[in-house]
Amino acid sequence: MSDTEEAPKTAAAPAAPHEVDYTIANPDTLTKYNSAAAIAQRVLAEVTKAAVPGASILSLCQKGDELLEAETAKIYKGKKIPKGIAFPTTVSPNDILTPYTPIASDTAEAALTVKEGDLLKIQLGAHIDGLPGIVSDTVVVGTPTPEQADLLVATHYATEALLRLMLPAEVHSNIAEEKPYKVPTSYVITQTIQKIADVYGCKVVESTTSFAIDRNEIEGKKKIVLAPGENMAKSEGTPEVGEVWGVEIWLSKGSGKVKELPGKRATLFKKTDNKTSLKRESARKTYNEIREKFGAFPFGLRQLSDERTAKMGVVECTRSNILRQYEVLGDKDGALVSRVYVTVAITKSGITKIAAPPALDLEKVQSEHKIEDQELLDLLSLPLKADKKKKKKAAAKKDE
Known part of the structure; x- marks a missing residue:
């Protein structure tokens, strides 16, 4: 074609695809989060049930992953939506703090089995369209010892307190009807959680971190860091309405200082x-x-x-x-450690647990210690969500 010839007309560019709203303001997004969370909770229950004396830790991890794959395959069939495992099944016994998942090609690791009295941290997660529901629980194989009971009860109350301390000011005011409300700093949050841990003879593990969650990312830019260690990351940002968070509590019956465990490969x-x-x-x-x-x-x-x-x-x-590899960490003293992970959504009405471990049965798991600090008791009694009926009644009285 010569320089003077008219270039052939090209077809008009196709219209840009409709951009999907992946915030929880979109009901479809929330449905996907909830679907992933429901799967994670069901699989957690199955793995917990299978964690009996003699069961290998490797087999529990394999079972969890197989179930996560099978369950996610059952939904959104025929649609081009990515789905599957958002966090592989990990089982961390006793002094192992971080998620642990042994491999078959390491004979020693593959031979590790669950024993009566073990304290297990089980974590796993599923995702639908990149929207994850992740959950972790700390369970005892058999009847908890007094030390284990202290750790479980402390972890339960610490988790509930942290969720309430994460309420944005506008949401807290709706729930508690207290104005003004100042959002606590990360230092205040750490001090409050440590007060609860102290009651039960526990320590908050250094640099316990909760992250904001985005699509395809479980460690967003915002984070809350409890008891940050020297030269370690600090908290960034505060929780806001419309966000999803992965909330973690790590407690120890030892110093709360961590070390890399010898002989444990990062997998x-x-x-x-x-x-x-x-x-x-x-x-x-x-x-x-x-x-x-x-x-x-x-x-x-x-x-x-x-x-x-x-x-x-x-x-x-x-x-x-x-x-990035996840080193296998434990308490420096070799003490028992606990870990709980809850996926939550923050809305105008409050905090909703999307994926959470079963509520601790405080009738079966009892500690001889008790929280008596009134400020802590008031915090723990605060609802996570506003009571719609109360709000309607208050509005009606106002109109009278």
């Missing part, structure tokens, strides 16, 4: 936003599979198609900072 990883060129074939192959299968959600080595290749591949990926 849990998460992709970062960093980019690099990988040299080894095993690293490239592993990273491509990670990117396709898991996106930015955490994953365990055992979820990859070739566990042995993956063990080699993640080494370069971690050194290059395109993967």
Whole structure:
């Protein structure tokens, strides 16, 4: 074609696809969060039930993941919606604090079994369309000892207190009908949670962190850090209406200081936003599979198609900072530790637990200690959501 010839007309560009609203203001988004959460809670119940003396920790993790995959496959059939595991099943016994998921190719890890009296932290999660429901519970295999009971009761009340301390000012005013209300600082939040822990002889574990959750991201920019350690991340931002959060409580019967546990391989990883060129074939192959299968959600080595290749591949990926590994941590004193994770939605009416462990049965699990501080009791008695009937009555009286 010469310079003077008219260029052929191209077809008009297709209209941009309708942008999906992934905030919880969209009922469809909330439905997906709730669907993922319901699956996570059902699977947590099944794994907890299977955690009996003699069961291998590896088999419990495998069972949980199989159920998560099977349950998510049942919904939104025929629709091009990504779904699956948002957090692989992890089972951390006794002094192991962080999520732990052994691998079959490590004989010693694969042989670990549940024992009578073990204190287990079980965590897992599902996602629908990148919207995750994650949950963690701390359970005792058998009858809790007095020390275990103290830890369980303290964790229960600490979690309930933290949720109430996260209420935005506008929401708190609707619920408590107190004005003005000053949102507590992270220091005040830590002090309050530690007061509860003190009653039961526990410590808040250093740098316990709760994150805001976004689509395809369980560790958003906003975070609440309890008892931040030296040179460690601090809290950023405050919870607001319209947000989803992953709320965590970590408590210890020891010092609350953590250390990396010797002889425990890091088997849990998460992709970062960093980019690099990988040299080894095993690293490239592993990273491509990670990117396709898991996106930015955490994953365990055992979820990859070739566990042995993956063990080699993640080494370069971690050194290059395109993967972050979750070290296996425990209390420096080797003490018992607990962990609870609740996924919550913050709305104008209050905080809703989307995914949460079963409520602790305080009739069966009892401590000889009791919270007597009136400020703490008032905090714990505060509802998480406004009473609509009370609000209607108050409005009607105002109109009279």
